[in-house]
Amino acid sequence: MTSERIEALKRRRKEEREVIKSTNQSPHAWILLVIILMVSMALFLNQSFYMWIFPIGILLGFTLERSRFCFTASIRNPLTIGTTKLLQAVILALMVSTVFFFILQVQTLDVGNFQLSEVPGNLRPLGWNTVIGGVLFGVGMIIAGGCASGTLVRVGEGFTLQIVVLVAFIAGAILAGVFHYPFWYDLFIEGREAIYLPEIFGFIPALLLQLAVLGILYVAARSFAKRKKI
């Protein structure tokens, strides 16, 4: 009887230890790190500036996962549970980026005389397609439970659902970008150019205006959360 109990205890201990062992995933992390380094090397040999992209992407994914930073939640939370911590962080990040992008643009461009195509950054035409696309995207990210970056992060975290979302995302992109693109192009996009704020307001006023608007949005988000609490 007693020896049987001891055997049972031993077995249970062993099982417990195995459970603990299986939840220690650092060996896998090391293997992944080695693979990451090897891929970075291979990419570097393929094209030298590729070497930067892979580690930067790793850090982007790592930061997003570690902080649970999520663009979808930054919009969903104020609307559903009334918290704006994440939204404030997104606005703050936009302010910091605005300053960085501004410095780079001013350093790169001949401020008095430049072409839009020379401006470093993402300058794209503005039209009704922006509004329609933005609304569709906003609806999609809320009901799919993740935006473009969020979907990638959740695939990495092991969510099976987000693999399905990713495939649908790709399908939607092909539908619009290959099969329906001539329609949208003829309707709204053709002949339109990007609207670059410094070209309208001047460089310094554009910077100050953008920081002011972001600052107002930040304060508004904070007071919205306070009001919701009461």
Add this chain to the structure above:
Amino acid sequence: MNKLYEIVLKTPWPYWIAGIILSLLNIFLLITTGSPWRVTSGFLYWGMGFLEKLGYSDFTGSYIELYGGLTAGETFLLNTVSILNVAVIAGALLSVLISNEFKWKKIKNAKQVAFGITGGLLMGYGAIIAFGCNIGAFFSGIPSFSLHGWVFGGSMVVGGVIGSKILMRYMV
């Protein structure tokens, strides 16, 4: 030292610190590659690579034909944005492995799948016609001082309000 390791690698980082790190990485990306962080065009490249594999290669009038994006020597599989997307997945995986949190999370029900597919399709379609997703148009477009970033952001919030209503009505 061990404590620092615990804090950096095992506990969640505050949102605002993450926001600043993402901003730094984005400007670094713009300096080193000439293009800020983008996501969706990478998905389009993958999709087009898949279409090519299926034997479909008539891309006349497509987004790629008109706005390019691939530089010499780049393919639908191997290009800046696709590499970045794979790296983001791998970075997130590395993070969960280090904190011993990796687990396959199964799909709970058919409703989730239906919402996921619908949401994914809407995001892909919307991002392409609007020139960018929450990253390319919003997170990189606004700091680029391009007005389309602001209009996209505002429209995305309007979509978010509609989406939240749908979510509250049918999901909960």
